[in-house]
Amino acid sequence: MNWDWSVVEDFMPSFWDGVLVTLQALALGSLIAFALGLVWAMAQRSHRKWISWPVTAVTEFIRNTPLLVQLFFLFYVVPTFGPSMSPLVTGVIGLGLHYSTYTAEVYRAGIDGVPVGQWEAATALSLPRRRTWTSVILPQAIRRVIPALGNYVVAMLKDSPMIAVIGAFEMLGEARAFSNLTFTFEAYTVVGIAFILIAYPASLLLRALERRLAQ
Amino acid sequence: MPSENTPSPAGTPAESTETRAAGAELIRFERVSKRFGDNVVLDNLEFSVDAGKHVTLIGPSGSGKTTILRLLMTLLKPDEGEIVVDGDHLFHERRGDKLVPAGERHVREVRKKIGMVFQQFNLFPNMRVLRNITEAPVHVLGMPKDEAEQRARELLDLVGLTEHMDKYPVQLSGGQQQRVAIARALAMRPQVLLLDEVTSALDPELVAGVLDVLRDIAHTTDITMLCVTHEMGFARDISDTVLMFNEGRVIESGSPEKMFNDPDNERTREFLSAVL
Numbered sequence: 399m400n401w402d403w404s405v406v407e408d409f410m411p412s413f414w415d416g417v418l419v420t421l422q423a424l425a426l427g428s429l430i431a432f433a434l435g436l437v438w439a440m441a442q443r444s445h446r447k448w449i450s451w452p453v454t455a456v457t458e459f460i461r462n463t464p465l466l467v468q469l470f471f472l473f474y475v476v477p478t479f480g481p482s483m484s485p486l487v488t489g490v491i492g493l494g495l496h497y498s499t500y501t502a503e504v505y506r507a508g509i510d511g512v513p514v515g516q517w518e519a520a521t522a523l524s525l526p527r528r529r530t531w532t533s534v535i536l537p538q539a540i541r542r543v544i545p546a547l548g549n550y551v552v553a554m555l556k557d558s559p560m561i562a563v564i565g566a567f568e569m570l571g572e573a574r575a576f577s578n579l580t581f582t583f584e585a586y587t588v589v590g591i592a593f594i595l596i597a598y599p600a601s602l603l604l605r606a607l608e609r610r611l612a613q
Numbered sequence: 614m615p616s617e618n619t620p621s622p623a624g625t626p627a628e629s630t631e632t633r634a635a636g637a638e639l640i641r642f643e644r645v646s647k648r649f650g651d652n653v654v655l656d657n658l659e660f661s662v663d664a665g666k667h668v669t670l671i672g673p674s675g676s677g678k679t680t681i682l683r684l685l686m687t688l689l690k691p692d693e694g695e696i697v698v699d700g701d702h703l704f705h706e707r708r709g710d711k712l713v714p715a716g717e718r719h720v721r722e723v724r725k726k727i728g729m730v731f732q733q734f735n736l737f738p739n740m741r742v743l744r745n746i747t748e749a750p751v752h753v754l755g756m757p758k759d760e761a762e763q764r765a766r767e768l769l770d771l772v773g774l775t776e777h778m779d780k781y782p783v784q785l786s787g788g789q790q791q792r793v794a795i796a797r798a799l800a801m802r803p804q805v806l807l808l809d810e811v812t813s814a815l816d817p818e819l820v821a822g823v824l825d826v827l828r829d830i831a832h833t834t835d836i837t838m839l840c841v842t843h844e845m846g847f848a849r850d851i852s853d854t855v856l857m858f859n860e861g862r863v864i865e866s867g868s869p870e871k872m873f874n875d876p877d878n879e880r881t882r883e884f885l886s887a888v889l
Contacts, residue, residue, distance in 0.1 A: 513735075515735035518686075518688050521686065522686050523728075523748070524749065526752065538738065
């Protein structure tokens with residue numbers, strides 16, 4: 399095997415395109431996962447069965463089917479009866495939706511971890527239910543689950559190449575297209591290194607955050 | 614029934630504290646029973662507390678004292694019976710000529726008259742001291758923020774913690790946290806203050822500071838107090854009436870002098886000789 403730096407150089411323009419798509423998918427997917435997960439977690443705690451039950455069923459279904467299947471479904475099946483979306487938008491929604499079912503569990507653990515005395519104090523002060531959530535329970539719950547949420551961002555980063563199958567060419571998709579065209583292999587190595595360069599510092603950051611929040 | 618003299622137009626529930634005639638019945642337990650599984654904690658309990666009185670509940674652990682406070686605070690629901698607060702049923706409301714289980718709004722209105730201080734303080738750790746105190750007045754009573762903060766400062770002055778108002782609870786000692794919790798409860802201008810073993814979780818050297826604050830409140834305000842405590846000296850100082858509980862029932866009640874010096878009931882005597 400010969401390593402050719404000029405191949406790496408040729409790959410760079412499409413590599414940066416891929417990096418951009420990866421980071422967009424990751425950022426927007428995380429936003430969806432964080433927001434939707436919280437909605438799921440709170441809906442599952444609802445006393446109204448007609449809210450909690452369907453939400454539980456849907457999140458269990460999503461969590462227990464492969465992301466790849468969900469991406470194909472969103473990209474090929476949904477447009478037959480609903481909106482058709484660009485590959486990147488579909489990928490973002492797919493990643494966000496899939497991971498929201500995991501973040502929902504994280505939020506649930508965080509909410510359960512808030513001492514019952516906090517609910518009791520809120521009741522004793524007659525705080526309205528919504529206010530109890532927004533100013534007492536969630537600030538405490540979310541603080542303690544930030545590291546766990548962060549772990550899912552790293553996991554999502556590692557799952558992001560899947561969106562290439564529906565045509566959203568992130569880093570790996572670009573590398574594959576480039577390599578097939580040029581009969582070279584350097585691009586894959588570059589992408590592998592790029593993943594480490596993003597994921598490892600992120601993990602370190604999370605660990606530091608975890609230590610800080612534990613104090 | 615004292616209910617006719619308690620018009621409560623929205624937004625001014627605080628006013629009723631001042632207008633309430635001292636001596637009228639403020640709290641009544643009507644044949645209240647509470648069970649946890651097979652364990653009967655309260656058994657057809659009947660007792661009442663007049664406005665402005667300070668009542669201390671004593672008795673062995675497991676005798677149902679804390680359950681009484683938690684029922685009044687609606688942290689628990691009775692299995693049978695009803696609690697009447699200032700003429701209103703706590704767990705039922707009148708709809709037409711029928712009594713139906715109380716809705717959230719009714720419970721909230723009645724409950725506003727009651728404040729509680731917990732054994733474990735239960736301050737909100739994500740808020741600074743000042744906001745712990747202003748949160749409910751602003752978002753429950755609709756008090757303007759300036760006014761709520763002004764009042765919070767006065768209360769912090771009362772409990773001797775003015776210089777700590779910008780700290781988070783975790784930066785305070787247990788005794789200081791409990792004094793903030795007292796200020797937080799008082800900020801709602803409740804007619805009744807429930808004190809649930811408020812010094813039990815404190816290091817011994819911090820107990821006196823908290824009890825001094827409560828003595829001060831008991832002697833300078835007309836607030837009604839219902840107090841579960843193991844501090845018999847404190848109970849003797851502030852109480853008008855002491856109720857002795859055993860196995861979910863009041864077995865004896867009387868003035869602190871009578872109860873602590875010459876109780877009639879054998880069980881009371883045994884209990885007091887064990888704790889005094």
